[in-house]
Amino acid sequence: MTAALGARALGKRYGRNWALTGCTLDIPAGHVVGLVGPNGAGKSTLLNLAAGMLTPTTGTIEVCGGTPGSGRAQLAKVAFVAQETPVYPGLTVAEHLRLGARLNPGWDDALARDRVAGLGLDPRRRAGKLSGGQRAQLALTMAIAKRPELLLLDEPVAALDPLARREFLADLMEIVAEHGVSVVLSSHLVADLERVCDHLVVLVAGEVRLDGEVDEILATHHRLTGPRREVSTLPAHQHVVSASHTDRQTTVLVRTEAPILDPQWTVGDLDLEDLVLAYLSGAAEPGRRPALEVLR
């Protein structure tokens, strides 16, 4: 099966600043991939590169077997909803659907109309008069009705209220199950990602820190608690993600393929949120808003 997204040593520089460096990824088709990282980590940059809205400074990126933005066929394969969920303020909801039908060869008008009706959006209403969340829903409807192979969503649920967020994610899961579309979505909300993603990419300061299937990631990370000791004394195959100490006790989060055999450790449960936070801890600059919002 063609990879949904493949990147080799991908880098993007804005002026003198690198937004993304040495990014190598292989995301197989048919997955829902969560892209998580603190503000400024490079998530939007990666999604824009995948959509063909930006070109790489270094390295290569391939999406659904082609170069992003390389022609009509490639554009038809990929739908992208940018962070600001762009819609045309002067056009009505119905006019958006007509435009979608005219511009996209694979347009699924029934799906678009059903979704608009299900959301209770008035087809005669101008997009400029919709609320932020309704605009996001309209942009998402346009993207889904295009019937792409790959759906790229930059913080799709940020503008939605908790109920709409849950419903949207449920819709997304249904669409994935029904149409086999691959999805890459960025979010700060790990609980949402945990609910829908089977693959996770953690970006910190423009670099990929973690990339893999959620089940495998959870199976290879462990929280160990035991008598205080230096992390340098841990076996070489145990990669230490984070460590904290009290006077008597040490808690470490390690990544390893091997079983934990040392009887001094108590092995604790770990969920995706703990794990992502461990990878992100220390990534946010002092004084900035928290790297992650944890909402349940």
Ligand SMILES: Nc1ncnc2c1ncn2[C@@H]1O[C@H](COP(=O)(O)OP(=O)(O)OP(=O)(O)O)[C@@H](O)[C@H]1O
């Ligand atoms: N057009 C631009 N010109 C200059 N620098 C930019 C531009 N767009 C992004 N950057 C910089 O590139 C880095 C990565 O930004 P990007 O928007 O990709 O991060 P992000 O992970 O999507 O962040 P957020 O969660 O805040 O949306 C940041 O340091 C940002 O300031």
